[in-house]
Amino acid sequence: MLTGDKIETAKCIAISTGLKSSKQSMFEMREMTLESDIRDAIDRFSLNVHTQMLIVDGNTLAVILQSSILKNHFFQVA
Secondary structure: OOOOOOHHHHHHHHHHHOOOOOOOEEEEEOOOOOHHHHHHHHHHHHOOOOOEEEEEOHHHHHHHHHOHHHHHHHHHHO
């Protein structure tokens, strides 16, 4: 799901529409500005990709999309 809403709204929508299963936890990436922090978060998410729902805010996504290496890593994992 890609939305321009707040993370809290996106979480509620994911739950109410059944996009998130009851067994999944939510992995949030919010207000991240350093590429190294984002890369570390993507790596942490990759360890549990099948049991977590990834939620990324717009600011963090903008940083991801500015780096071709980070963007490729993000889309491979996500």
